[in-house]
């Protein structure tokens with residue numbers, strides 16, 4: 070199997086072109102093997118790029134623990150770059166599906182290669198049942214959440230995948246690496262959750278660290294940044310247009326009032342290609 074390693078703001082995945090080679094039989098096991106940073110290639114997970122009916126490609130995303138996710142914001146920008154730069158569909162606007170939903174992506178190129186992508190991420194899902202969470206509220210906004218001997222205030226948003234956003238004075242290792250995994254697997258989130266720890270720098274800028282469902286802390290989470298943009302408006306902390314400063318770079322977000330859609334803009338980069346097993 071040939072693979073390509075790519076990243077969006079440091080959120081790195083192993084991408085497999087299933088247009089030109091067979092779809093792996095057991096993607097969950099493959100995700101666990103290739104993602105391992107000591108015995109594999111090393112990545113936050115695996116993304117299959119597959120043919121799609123009525124779209125340019127389908128993205129199928131698996132976390133480092135092999136679990137499937139409905140959506141990946143940094144991943145879909147890289148899928149667009151791959152589809153364009155590897156000649157599958159060479160246009161400056163592409164349609165890519167994930168979990169049965171179609172996304173429109175606008176590509177910015179330099180010297181014929183994609184550098185940045187703007188994604189229409191669609192409408193946020195704000196009903197507790199669909200996020201899903203058992204917390205009260207549609208959605209829960211600054212809901213008291215007791216965990217690990219403290220009470221956090223959490224706001225829950227789904228961008229196709231579940232996010233739990235909490236605002237903190239300082240996103241310390243103790244919170245992200247200690248409390249993050251406890252929130253991820255807390256029974257109040259029946260399908261587990263991604264967890265965003267947010268410091269508000271001003272009404273248009275936040276600093277974000279994310280503990281990702283199925284992958285642990287990553288350098289960036291695109292769907293998480295979209296959820297943070299929505300949570301900032303719902304809680305009155307930030308504007309509809311923000312920059313999220315993540316460990317691996319910046320993402321620009323907008324929750325558009327007229328369409329109710331969230332737009333995310335950020336980089337996409339190819340690192341190298343290889344064969345698995347080597």
Ligand SMILES: N[C@@H](CCC[C@H](N)C(=O)O)C(=O)O
Nearest residue numbers: 138141142143230290291292
């Ligand atoms: N890093 C991604 C999100 C990947 C999936 C997530 N861990 C989940 O299980 O929902 C992004 O950029 O959105």
